[in-house]
Amino acid sequence: MNRFVALVLVVMLAPALAVAGPAEDKGLEIAKEADRRDTGFGDTTADMIMTLRNKRGQESKREIEIRTLEVKGDGDKSLTVFHSPRDVRGTALLTYSHGVKPDDQWLYLPALRRVKRIASNNKSGPFMGSEFAYEDLSSQEVEKYKYKYIKDDEVEGVACFLIERYPVDKDSGYTRQQVWIDKDEYRARKIDYYDRKGQLLKTFTPTEYEKFLGKYWRAHKMVMVNHQNGKSTELIWSNFKFKSGLKDSDFTRTRLTQVL
Amino acid sequence: MPVSTLLWLLTALLCLGGSTRASAQETPAERMEEADEKVRELQEPAPEGVELELTTPTTTEKEAEWKDEEEPTEEEATADQEPEGEQEQEEERETFGDRFKRGDLFGFFDVQGRFFPQPALSPPPGSPVLNDYWFNGSLAWEPGFFMNVTDNMNFELILFGRVDQHDRNRTHGDIREGFFELFFNEWTFGFGVHKVFWGVTESRHLVDIINQTDLVEDFDTDIKLGQAMITTSYTHEKAGTFSLFVMSWARPLVFPGPLGRPTLPLPVDNGIRVYESRLKQGQISTAFRWSYAVAGLDLGLSYFFGTAREPQLFLAATGAGVPVFQPVYALIHQGGLDAQYTIEGWLLKVESIVRGGQGPTFGAITGGFEYTFFQANGSVVDVGVILEYNYDGRDNNTFILFNNDFFTGMRLTLNDVGSTEFLIGAFIDTEDGTVFIAAEAARRFGENWKILLEGRGYIPQGDNVLEFFRNDSQIQVDIEFRY
Numbered sequence: 049m050n051r052f053v054a055l056v057l058v059v060m061l062a063p064a065l066a067v068a069g070p071a072e073d074k075g076l077e078i079a080k081e082a083d084r085r086d087t088g089f090g091d092t093t094a095d096m097i098m099t100l101r102n103k104r105g106q107e108s109k110r111e112i113e114i115r116t117l118e119v120k121g122d123g124d125k126s127l128t129v130f131h132s133p134r135d136v137r138g139t140a141l142l143t144y145s146h147g148v149k150p151d152d153q154w155l156y157l158p159a160l161r162r163v164k165r166i167a168s169n170n171k172s173g174p175f176m177g178s179e180f181a182y183e184d185l186s187s188q189e190v191e192k193y194k195y196k197y198i199k200d201d202e203v204e205g206v207a208c209f210l211i212e213r214y215p216v217d218k219d220s221g222y223t224r225q226q227v228w229i230d231k232d233e234y235r236a237r238k239i240d241y242y243d244r245k246g247q248l249l250k251t252f253t254p255t256e257y258e259k260f261l262g263k264y265w266r267a268h269k270m271v272m273v274n275h276q277n278g279k280s281t282e283l284i285w286s287n288f289k290f291k292s293g294l295k296d297s298d299f300t301r302t303r304l305t306q307v308l
Numbered sequence: 309m310p311v312s313t314l315l316w317l318l319t320a321l322l323c324l325g326g327s328t329r330a331s332a333q334e335t336p337a338e339r340m341e342e343a344d345e346k347v348r349e350l351q352e353p354a355p356e357g358v359e360l361e362l363t364t365p366t367t368t369e370k371e372a373e374w375k376d377e378e379e380p381t382e383e384e385a386t387a388d389q390e391p392e393g394e395q396e397q398e399e400e401r402e403t404f405g406d407r408f409k410r411g412d413l414f415g416f417f418d419v420q421g422r423f424f425p426q427p428a429l430s431p432p433p434g435s436p437v438l439n440d441y442w443f444n445g446s447l448a449w450e451p452g453f454f455m456n457v458t459d460n461m462n463f464e465l466i467l468f469g470r471v472d473q474h475d476r477n478r479t480h481g482d483i484r485e486g487f488f489e490l491f492f493n494e495w496t497f498g499f500g501v502h503k504v505f506w507g508v509t510e511s512r513h514l515v516d517i518i519n520q521t522d523l524v525e526d527f528d529t530d531i532k533l534g535q536a537m538i539t540t541s542y543t544h545e546k547a548g549t550f551s552l553f554v555m556s557w558a559r560p561l562v563f564p565g566p567l568g569r570p571t572l573p574l575p576v577d578n579g580i581r582v583y584e585s586r587l588k589q590g591q592i593s594t595a596f597r598w599s600y601a602v603a604g605l606d607l608g609l610s611y612f613f614g615t616a617r618e619p620q621l622f623l624a625a626t627g628a629g630v631p632v633f634q635p636v637y638a639l640i641h642q643g644g645l646d647a648q649y650t651i652e653g654w655l656l657k658v659e660s661i662v663r664g665g666q667g668p669t670f671g672a673i674t675g676g677f678e679y680t681f682f683q684a685n686g687s688v689v690d691v692g693v694i695l696e697y698n699y700d701g702r703d704n705n706t707f708i709l710f711n712n713d714f715f716t717g718m719r720l721t722l723n724d725v726g727s728t729e730f731l732i733g734a735f736i737d738t739e740d741g742t743v744f745i746a747a748e749a750a751r752r753f754g755e756n757w758k759i760l761l762e763g764r765g766y767i768p769q770g771d772n773v774l775e776f777f778r779n780d781s782q783i784q785v786d787i788e789f790r791y
Contacts, residue, residue, distance in 0.1 A: 100725055102725070108725045108754075108755070132755065133752060133790075134414060134416075134756055134791050135416075135727075135790040136727070137412075152601070160505055161504060161505040162507075165648055165655070166650075166655075167653045167654070167655065168650070168652075169652045169653055169682065170680070170690070173682050173683055173723060174688050174723045176727075177723055177724050177726075219682075295493065296545060297493045297494050301549065301599070302496060302543050302549050302551075303491065303496075306462060306491060306496070308456075308462065
């Protein structure tokens, strides 16, 4: 009898074990640890210069300001404000991210003074014509992916865990991502993105990490190279500020029209 | 008129020059504020370990570029005395961010050409053809200035002026914004000249009532004149946002003049306009709005009481016996509802109003959907389709083009470097089959240039009011410099 129950349990649990094997557990643990180390930042603001480069080396720049509010028990709230190109000056995007549930997003168009709720299933679309998709820049919650630990590896001499993560969202443009996370501080060192056909699409490389408030690491430079179209996008971050006392009332549709 | 416009342009130019100087020099107060920020930063825990990468040549180059843009201030000079190299870099970034925070001069210049392939319609018998031209050129400038007066107060000034080749009414200026806005947590307060938009639909903006339409700029009613107001809003975390607007100095709707194209068969004489209110333009109008968002739903309820934005037009005659339209501005009360439900690529929208005060009380509704195919066909192009139905129950001499019609449209967003966009749409009158088609394309070139192309076609049937525009189909080209 006891043996029979044990057998039934083994049969029933076998598929679950296959999904959550040791490699999966370790992958998830690494992702959780990285997330744990970045919680408690409260709020941040930063400026970013986004440079788009095409195959011929032609450049186009965007100046963007990002404010983020950490929300306990839910995804972060963020406000993205455009300063250039000048035809989109003052355009702002308010996002309430909700992990695996659809985000709420409002776009403010200053010329018409119009706040527009926009569809939130545009995950894989390019952000402002860049090589970054909306999902690459959105709040990275642990539950947005399933994980698998692959091996220990190195990125430019830094010891890393190599894990794979698989987007849960059906609207994601990726089948999998390979993420190199350094063992010292659990910072992403490199991400390879594989498209819906399983082909290598893009490589993301964050560098020039700096520690803030003695705890939170932020990269000052990020490069996304698209291997399929030869284009790349570089982000230069500056003016990081933490815990400047932003509140829920700074992330409302009303404030969206007053963000500059 | 041209003289006053010239004067206006000159004044604006002087303002522009003045504010450039103002923004280049920091006021002592600003310096104090910066210094304060520095102190606060220094009190924060110092970075423990900064990566070697920070000192790679690429970084230095980047920092040097920023330095070129901004002359070092006194504060930076003091900052240089700090021992840590990385701290110095922190200061450089500060300056770059502060540039964002300081006054911002912005705006655009527009060179516009309108081409009319067909000859203008004959005017009423006995009067000369005034607007039979195939080309109309015009120039516009919209200078703006924005600043954070304090951490809790913004000021924005946006002026606008256009000089038109033919139409004296289209040669016009406006204060789009001259607005102080204060915000304290859930409360905001504002006063001055401002623009406010309400609503969700694309083909018509029924609920939107705060501002007068700048009809001579564009017939599509998207462009608005500034409105003098005092306003306040309170946002409750659960219950949504409550806003109150108290307005005065209602702006008259300016129609194209006899030399404008397209124009009405008779001129609208704003010189003999009539207000129902004894206070005329000085009438106080008030509006209240509640807006609310939960999950995929956005909801707005609004109420307006005051001088109508859309005048009723009545046949009259000038002293010389020339027939004209006389605009009458009634006191109206209007209730409005706007709602949008967003689910995946679907936007389901409805707007509705009930208005009393202009003849019999009437209702109007606009509703429909927009669906977007993101990355259509595996490309990076987004394709949106729009279908909306418009009903308007009024029969009261206001100038309404469509009262029972469908709008169908398609939007193409290329998601490229130049943010290229195409929009094509058609209104189809369900009663007489009249069709109005509009197509737009816009693309940015480089960082500052933008080219817009627009075509409009009128295909009136029966005795539709668009009959007057039968020969006024047009192609419009705008070359804009945005700074």
